[in-house]
Amino acid sequence: MPETLADLLHLYPALRPLGGELAALAAQAIAAPAGTILFTENDPCRGFPLLLEGEVRVSRSSPDGRSLELYRIVPGEVCLASSACLFRSQPLSAQAVTTRPARLLLVPPPTFKAWLAQPVFRDFVLGLYAERMADLTALVDEVAFQKLDRRLAAALLGHGPELAVTHQELANVLGTVREMVTRLLRRFEREGWIELARERIRIRDGAALRRVAEAG
Template sequence: MNVLASMARLTDLYPSLAQVQPAPVTPESGLQPFEVPTNTVLFSENTPCQGFPLVLHGEIKVSRNSGDGRSLELYRVVPGELCLVSSACLFRAQPLTAFGITTKASTLLLIKPDVFTRWLETPAFRNDVLGLFAERMADLTSLIDAVAFQRLDRRLAAALLGRGQQLNVTHQTLADELGTVREMVTRLLRRFEREGWVSLGREQIQIVNGAALRTLVSTQPA
């Protein structure tokens, strides 16, 4: 994607950027689109924030690591959305509290910290960033509820649904999404298989009885 096409797409995805100064299309903004492949680590926990990422194509998964090597997905950033962790880091001038990795080949722009600060002087862009905090807070509250209060078997059933009849996914990937360990996911999947709900293969899960999984998801915890 050339620079002009990228900047046109940028203002389509983020209309408030049409009002900021310096304008994204000017050399002063320092914005240049760059492409990264799948599974590229864009930022890491406890490191300084190098800038504010904007997604033109692709997707960024933002997660937290635990001391025992597990990770918990917090949210994903797709075109037209903003990264809460990056904005919080820039606001407070503190290290990043999560890591970001691309889940597919992506085209990105990186706003330098000083440009981000100047853009916040534009009410429309500032409102977008503050609105992001409200939306992401709601997402994180739902995540906390799921982790703290919902049974893991219900969460795993929900994670299996909506991906089609055949899932090409590893037990470790599911464990990472759910913030648990692979052994727990494997144990539950084998239980689901015994119940006749799924059929397990090598890095494959076949949904046999989606209705039973949906019933489990909708069951109120005791």
């Protein structure tokens, strides 16, 4: 597919020196509808994903069923969990699910390891790996040191006057339990900042939520 190869080189220019291997890889593009599970925790890594379209949510789950979003992948980025798995030859430590219809390529593990011998590709992967690690460090700081009310207020902002979201979905994003989110949302409603409806939240006082989100 010439168009797939062109998209691949546009999004991942570090692959240009790899030459003819890319054409064969580009012919194996995978289409994944929204909600497709690409991999789960403890799976063996089947390859190194290169996202051409869509978005992928990567998360970890706790034994009691809670989920914490680690990061999202958009076209041109790499998956930290996949690269770590391939570097160490160990099972995957996270789950990846498409949040929108996606198109991607999967570089087989032997090919990925061979490509790492190319300095341009190795520097590209390690550079994005470092960026992802910085994102995860920020997430750890957020989870460990920010109060849940500030994190929830921030999660409600920036989506317009009404959110179509369940309490459980918010809990998953924040890495907590639904009961805690429900308790805080009811407090926000009593304060007049939001209005709760079935699977919807209407923002009535965005300025108040912003003050909570930015509180030191």
